[in-house]
Amino acid sequence: MLCQNCNENQATVFVHRIINGQERELHLCEECAKQFGMQLSFDELFQGFLDGFLSHNHRQSFGSENLIKTRVCDKCGFSYDDFKNSGKLGCGECYKVFHDDLLLVLKNIQGSVKHIGKVPVKNIAKVSFENKIARLENDLRRAINEEKYEDAARIRDEIKKIREAGNLNE
Amino acid sequence: MNSVKKWYDNEDLGKDILISSRVRLARNLKDYPFSMLLNKDQARDMISEIIDIFEEGMSSGKLNYMSADNTSDIDELANFEQNNISQYFLLNKNPKGFFINESESLSIMLNEEDHIRIQSICAGDDINNAFILSDNVDNVISSKIDYAFDDDFGFLTSCPTNVGTGLRASFMLHLPMLEKSGQLKNLVQIISKFGMTVRGWHGEGTEPMGSLYQVSNQITLGKSERDIIKNLRNVTQQIIDQELKLRENILKDDNNKIDFEDKIYRSFGILSNCKKIGTRETMNLLSDVMLGNCMGFDVNKFKINIYKMMMYIQPGLLQKNLGCKLKEQERDIERAKFIKSML
Numbered sequence: 031m032l033c034q035n036c037n038e039n040q041a042t043v044f045v046h047r048i049i050n051g052q053e054r055e056l057h058l059c060e061e062c063a064k065q066f067g068m069q070l071s072f073d074e075l076f077q078g079f080l081d082g083f084l085s086h087n088h089r090q091s092f093g094s095e096n097l098i099k100t101r102v103c104d105k106c107g108f109s110y111d112d113f114k115n116s117g118k119l120g121c122g123e124c125y126k127v128f129h130d131d132l133l134l135v136l137k138n139i140q141g142s143v144k145h146i147g148k149v150p151v152k153n154i155a156k157v158s159f160e161n162k163i164a165r166l167e168n169d170l171r172r173a174i175n176e177e178k179y180e181d182a183a184r185i186r187d188e189i190k191k192i193r194e195a196g197n198l199n200e
Numbered sequence: 201m202n203s204v205k206k207w208y209d210n211e212d213l214g215k216d217i218l219i220s221s222r223v224r225l226a227r228n229l230k231d232y233p234f235s236m237l238l239n240k241d242q243a244r245d246m247i248s249e250i251i252d253i254f255e256e257g258m259s260s261g262k263l264n265y266m267s268a269d270n271t272s273d274i275d276e277l278a279n280f281e282q283n284n285i286s287q288y289f290l291l292n293k294n295p296k297g298f299f300i301n302e303s304e305s306l307s308i309m310l311n312e313e314d315h316i317r318i319q320s321i322c323a324g325d326d327i328n329n330a331f332i333l334s335d336n337v338d339n340v341i342s343s344k345i346d347y348a349f350d351d352d353f354g355f356l357t358s359c360p361t362n363v364g365t366g367l368r369a370s371f372m373l374h375l376p377m378l379e380k381s382g383q384l385k386n387l388v389q390i391i392s393k394f395g396m397t398v399r400g401w402h403g404e405g406t407e408p409m410g411s412l413y414q415v416s417n418q419i420t421l422g423k424s425e426r427d428i429i430k431n432l433r434n435v436t437q438q439i440i441d442q443e444l445k446l447r448e449n450i451l452k453d454d455n456n457k458i459d460f461e462d463k464i465y466r467s468f469g470i471l472s473n474c475k476k477i478g479t480r481e482t483m484n485l486l487s488d489v490m491l492g493n494c495m496g497f498d499v500n501k502f503k504i505n506i507y508k509m510m511m512y513i514q515p516g517l518l519q520k521n522l523g524c525k526l527k528e529q530e531r532d533i534e535r536a537k538f539i540k541s542m543l
Contacts, residue, residue, distance in 0.1 A: 106233040121233040122348030122356040125363075132353075135360055141395070142422020145354025147365045148335075150342035153349060 103127040163189060204302035208282075210323040214490050214506035217440050219372040219412070221327035222283075223334045224319040226357045226366035230346040234358040235294070235311050243295040247310045253344050254299060254308075263306070267297035274525060277516030280402065283321065287405055288313050306333050313358050314366075316341065327369060327429055335425075354421060364421030369429050371436045372401075376411035376491050377446035378439070384413075387439060395419035396435045410483035410490075410510055415439060447495055464492030468499050471539050476532040482513045482539070502542045509542065 101110040104127075108120025113128055125132060136143050166189050173182035213219060228234055232246045254263060266275075280290045284300055284307045296311040309317040320333035341347075348356040355366040362368070378384040388398045397418045400406035415436050417428045450456050467488035471477075490506040492499040502509055511517055513535050519526055522534060 106237050108233075108237065116236075117360075118236060118358050119234065119356075119360065120237045122228065122230055122350070125350055125353055125356050132360060136353075136363070136421060139361060140364065140419050140421035142364075142419075144352055144422055145350070145364045146422060146427075147354065147367075147424040148338075150347045150349050150355075151339050152342055152344075152346060155343075 101127065159192070162192060166192070207303050207305040207321055207323050208505070208508050208511065211505060213323055213508065214374075214500075214510075215494055216324065217374055217443055217494065218325050218436070219374060219507055220321050220323055221325060221330045222319065222321045222370045222372065222414070223327065223330040224317060224368040224370075225334050225338050225355075226314040226362045226368075227316040227318070227338065227341070227355060228314050228348040228357060229316075230348045232315065235292075235313060235315060236358060238294065238311070240295055243311050246315055247295060247297060249345065250310055250316065250341065251297075253341055256344070263299040263301050263308075265297055265299050268295060274516055274519045278514075278520040279516075281514040281516045282511055283402060285309055286312060286317070286403060289317075305330075306337065308337060314362070325371075327371070327433065331369070331425065331429065361418075362420050365423070365425050365428065367420055367425050367428055368416050369432050370399075370403075370414045370416035371432070373413050373415060373436070373439065373443075374411055374487070374490055374494070375413050375439070375443050376487050377450075378443050379408070379411045381446055383442065383446075387442065391415070391435050391439070392418070394431065394435055395423075396432060409480065410487040412487075412510070447491075451495070461492075461497060464488045464497060464499050468492075468501070472501075472543055474536045474539070476529070477536050477539070478528075478532055479513065479515060479535070482535060483510060486510050486513070504542060509539075513538065 102108070103120055103124045105123040106120035108124050110128065110131075113119060113124065113131070119125060119128070133143050166185055170182055170185045170189065173179075173185060207220075229246060229249070232238060232242055235243070238246065251265065254265070266279075268276075271279075276285070276290055279285045279298075279300075280287065282304065284304060285298055286309065289296060289298070289309050289312045292311065294311060296309070298310060299308040300306070305322060306318075306320045309319070318334045318337050320330045322330045322333075350356055354364040357363050357366055375384060378387060384398070391398065395418050397416055399414045399416065400408040401410070401412040401414070403414060415432070417432050419428070423431070450460050467485040471482070471485050471489070486506055486509055489499050490510075493506060500506055504512075512521065515531055518531060518535055518538065521538075526534060
């Protein structure tokens, strides 16, 4: 798409603006965007994009912006407006509070909403701890069903031991 | 005198388009608000929790801690110029500090935009080792403390542009021909379609200098660390090929070749004989020498590699090495003296 201002260069900057209740979408090339005084660092572009993008999507889904403004993260006090204006989040919990908005934003800026890759070491340990307990509990149920009470007692003690060790580690 | 070799003490640095490989991981602790919302006490508590982990021991060699309280403005500026700390960190007035290893290949910023920014840098094409360095530190921290992490969104960061892997991998490239021909702008547009971006020498929000650019991934979510690095490597190779093609074209035509040769030797001539010189002009002239050197001309007569020259002529490092604060005019004179002393 060509720049809507100079009609010469390829448009690389897309700006959504709500002016007097009317949504306007502007497609500009880098040069014209600079002429319009727009900062072209990614964070600033992202912030502008977020502002327009969220206003647009919320008008569609809620019909009124007043509803959205009341949402605040209980943990850090960051509001929906803070998020919209800064493009940043206040704490890890904000990702839950603004979950639905983030799904839209992340889909657009990252092209995905599902993490693939590394997990923290502590989480790996947690996953393997939970897996081990689940496997033993399964063994315990089977031992009881098969009336192998000596095995069941041994497995029960083992689960207890692992749980206690897990609690100590935490 | 510190005898440990720095990552940039590499004779081959500046003889190739690809200068260095860099990896940065953004991490936050679960129990604190993100840096932007931390009050001073919380920031100090957060920092001391992480320092405790480091004191228990890291396998990545000796790390020195530089807190904001015991680092002068000039030292901070010098560390920024060496890419040990970011612009955001430099400007942050809240409690902060960073760890750095002796070879300066690894630094860990505390209370940057995110609580922890682990970054590692290796000379030349060595991104896998850069990743291993950062990854090891990350594993030690995450085995002892709870990160803000979500099964769907991955590592949670202050800005959603970093969420997921929190990984920014980058290659530092010297691209004078793409820059001068105006082709770099088009290339930037093309690579943005592959989730990559091009930034200045010192990263986000900084101006390019001496035709040095950082090519890095923009997308951090939905791709594994391995895939991000693989894609970055492919895109970077395409950029290098384009720069090489332009360089080869100059040498094909005898007139162009003599003009080119004349220019790079003149640049070296100015550097060797000037009595005062500003940072930007020095960077442009050193960039010419780097290009000539890379293309097989015996133009570099400096005692140290050209990339190191580029760092050492920066205002902060110049003042740090002289041990005093200087005005701009004084710096320009000292810069010219320094360049001469390196011949």
